[in-house]
Amino acid sequence: MSDNEAAVPGQALAFVVFISLVATLGGFLFGYDSGVINGTVDGLRTAFNSDSVGTGFNVASMLLGCAFGAAGAGLASDAFGRRAMMRVAAVFFIISAWGSGVAGTSLEFVLYRVLGGVAVGAASVMAPAYISEIAPARLRGRLSTIQQVAIICGLFMAFVANYLIAGAAGASTEIWMWGFEAWRWMFWMELIPASLFLVALFFIPESPRFLVAKKREDQAKTVLDRALGEGEGARVLKEIGQSLAEGATAKFSDIFGGVVFKPIIWIGIGLAVFQQLVGINVVFYYGAVLWQAAGFTEDQALLVNVLSGGLSIAAVAVGLLVIDKIGRKPMLAIGSAGMAVTLAVVAYAFSTGELIEGGSLNLSDENGRIALYAANAYVMFFNFSWGPVMWVMLGEMFPNRLRGSGLAVSGFAQWIANFIITMTFPIMLAAPAIGLVGAYGVYALFAAISLVFVIIYVRETKGKTLEEMEG
Numbered sequence: 001m002s003d004n005e006a007a008v009p010g011q012a013l014a015f016v017v018f019i020s021l022v023a024t025l026g027g028f029l030f031g032y033d034s035g036v037i038n039g040t041v042d043g044l045r046t047a048f049n050s051d052s053v054g055t056g057f058n059v060a061s062m063l064l065g066c067a068f069g070a071a072g073a074g075l076a077s078d079a080f081g082r083r084a085m086m087r088v089a090a091v092f093f094i095i096s097a098w099g100s101g102v103a104g105t106s107l108e109f110v111l112y113r114v115l116g117g118v119a120v121g122a123a124s125v126m127a128p129a130y131i132s133e134i135a136p137a138r139l140r141g142r143l144s145t146i147q148q149v150a151i152i153c154g155l156f157m158a159f160v161a162n163y164l165i166a167g168a169a170g171a172s173t174e175i176w177m178w179g180f181e182a183w184r185w186m187f188w189m190e191l192i193p194a195s196l197f198l199v200a201l202f203f204i205p206e207s208p209r210f211l212v213a214k215k216r217e218d219q220a221k222t223v224l225d226r227a228l229g230e231g232e233g234a235r236v237l238k239e240i241g242q243s244l245a246e247g248a249t250a251k252f253s254d255i256f257g258g259v260v261f262k263p264i265i266w267i268g269i270g271l272a273v274f275q276q277l278v279g280i281n282v283v284f285y286y287g288a289v290l291w292q293a294a295g296f297t298e299d300q301a302l303l304v305n306v307l308s309g310g311l312s313i314a315a316v317a318v319g320l321l322v323i324d325k326i327g328r329k330p331m332l333a334i335g336s337a338g339m340a341v342t343l344a345v346v347a348y349a350f351s352t353g354e355l356i357e358g359g360s361l362n363l364s365d366e367n368g369r370i371a372l373y374a375a376n377a378y379v380m381f382f383n384f385s386w387g388p389v390m391w392v393m394l395g396e397m398f399p400n401r402l403r404g405s406g407l408a409v410s411g412f413a414q415w416i417a418n419f420i421i422t423m424t425f426p427i428m429l430a431a432p433a434i435g436l437v438g439a440y441g442v443y444a445l446f447a448a449i450s451l452v453f454v455i456i457y458v459r460e461t462k463g464k465t466l467e468e469m470e471g
Contacts, residue, residue, distance in 0.1 A: 015226050016135055019204040020143045023130045024150035025197040026086055026123030029093050031154025032193060033062070033120050034281070035309075036186050039162025039302060043172045043183025048106040061110040063419035065117020066124070070411025073122035074129075078404035082130040082207045085122050090198035092119035097190035101180075117415075125411040128395030129403060133207040134227050141323040141462065144395055148388030149316045154193075156309030161189045163302040212240045261409070267457050268394055268406050272414030274450040275390045278339050279443030280382050281418055282425045304372065308379050315383035327462040328389050329454060335385020336451035342378035343444035346371050350436040386450075396461050 069092075073085040096116025103109035127147050135143045166172045169182035176182040208227075211220035217237065224233030261269070296304065323331060349371035352364065398406035428434040428442075 012227055012229050013139075016139070016143065019134065019227075020131050020146055022197075022200045022204045023086065023127045024146045025193065025200060026089060026127045027147040027150035028154040028157075029090075029190065029193055029197060030120045030123050031151035031156075032158045032190050033093065033096070033116050033154075034151075035155035035158030035305075036162065036190060037062070039159070039166060039172055039305075040183040040186050043181055044106075044109070046173045047181070047183075048109065062113040062117035062120065063415050063422055065114035065119075066121035067117075067412045067415035067419065069118035069121025070125045070415055071121075071408045072118070074125050074404050074406075074408025074411055077126060077129070077210070078213075081210050082126050082133070083201060083204065084206075086126050086130070087198065087201050089119040089122040089126065090194060090201060092116065092122075093194035093197065094191060097187055097194055101184040101187035121411060121415055124391070124414075125394070125407040128391045129407055130207055132392075132395035133209045133403075134205075134223070136228060136232075138324065140396060141328070141392055142320050144392040145316065145320040145323055145388040147391050148383065149313065149320060152309065152312040152316050152383060152387070156306070156313055158186075159302070159305040159309045162186050163306055165189075166302060167299070208237070209240055212237070217241070262402075264398060264402070265406055265409060267459075268397060268410035269413045270453055270457065271390050271393055272410040273417040274446065274453060275386045276414060276417035276421050277443070277446035278382065278386065278450065279343070279421060279425075279440070279446070280379070280387070281422055282439070282443070308376055311376050311380050312383040312387075315380040316388055319384045319388050323389065323392065324462060327460050328393055329458050329460045331385045331389050332454045332458060333451060335381050335389070336447055336454055338381030338385075339378055340444055340447035340451065342374045342381060343440050343447055345374035346378065347437050347440035347444060349374065350440060393458075393461060 069089070073089070077085045092115050096112050096119060099112030100109060100116065103112055128144050131144050131147065132140055162172070165176060165182045165185050169176035172181075172183045172186070174182055176185055205223045205226075206219070208220040208223045211217070211223065220240070221233060221237050224237050227233070228236060319331065349367045352367045394407060394410050425439060428439045429436065431438075
């Protein structure tokens with residue numbers, strides 16, 4: 001904690017928690033939109049008659065929108081504000097949820113999913129940036145971690161909705177209500193939280209650092225006074241003004257230097273990319289397919305998703321409690337080591353199985369349990385560490401003048417890596433020479449490399465004000 005930072009009054013704390021919860025509704029939608037696809041893969045394959053490459057693109061298409069949404073929102077937020085970009089994202093969530101469910105062709109579906117991806121990408125960078133710019137330094141890690149809690153809750157609710165809807169209809173491909181297939185209803189359920197997000201955004205203020213940058217100091221002081229208390233608000237307002245004056249006006253070109261980018265930008269890109277290269281979204285997007293390939297029925301596979309979602313929430317909750325105590329870097333290191341080991345165990349368990357007709361694995365009961373336990377331990381290590389900490393660090397590690405541009409570039413890189421991992425998994429799964437064993441071996445290798453990256457390049461940001469990041 002900064003030496004100058006005072007304790008946060010109770011009323012101010014309640015205000016900060018409220019606006020953080022509203023902002024992280026975008027994270028909930030991020031999670032729901034990412035997880036809902038998990039239970040719809042069979043429905044998409046049947047409805048659009050797609051092969052492994054086509055199915056991979058239908059699933060991964062959203063991620064192209066995410067990349068451009070993260071980059072576009074990061075840059076546009078410097079001109080129009082963090083809150084304004086979150087409102088645009090909310091509208092896109094609504095349109096995408098409706099359109100994905102009514103799509104009659106693969107192309108139409110992809111277009112709506114790309115639009116939803118733009119919303120997810122924007123929300124993924126705007127929520128942590130907004131929270132980091134309004135929260136007290138001593139609480140910023142915990143409040144920013146709420147973003148990951150919301151993402152996992154969104155994933156969990158998507159898994160639960162998929163499981164219940166598929167169970168009520170008999171299968172994701174069967175007709176459920178009003179003559180529509182169950183998989184379409186899985187997308188339409190997102191309309192409820194998306195509409196709530198849009199309405200709630202009209203009850204929170206704009207980021208005070210954005211207001212100061214736009215010479216609206218009176219409005220910024222009002223927000224800071226409510227968030228920190230009057231005396232602390234005045235002090236932070238002065239620090240923000242000095243920081244912005246010394247850093248001059250933010251420009252995208254500020255990120256360039258050295259070998260293409262400044263070192264801090266490369267570290268942000270590294271954090272963003274490694275979070276995806278460990279393969280976590282294979283579990284999120286293809287969990288049902290993965291466990292069916294390992295010999296589980298569709299009903300069992302969807303239930304495993306629900307279990308994974310519940311364990312993820314527990315892991316993030318533990319991370320939330322300790323992130324401002326033990327720091328960001330130790331949590332990343334623990335997560336990298338844990339994921340490398342558990343992924344290797346999963347790969348080993350899958351290597352003992354025998355391929356049967358249709359490309360599925362026949363695992364012994366013992367190795368099936370080992371794969372299930374290790375995979376859920378891997379999910380917990382991720383959600384304790386890289387899941388929340390990467391977003392926290394991206395929201396706080398960049399100096400004020402680089403935050404919008406740094407988030408744009410890092411967010412773009414994160415979603416491109418996500419797209420590559422998601423697109424290649426069904427292809428690897430269908431290749432006899434690679435399969436589940438090879439895929440999980442690759443993810444284990446990247447987890448081990450990420451540990452080296454953390455030890456050498458990542459610096460601790462715990463307890464520092466955003467203005468102290470200027471150094």
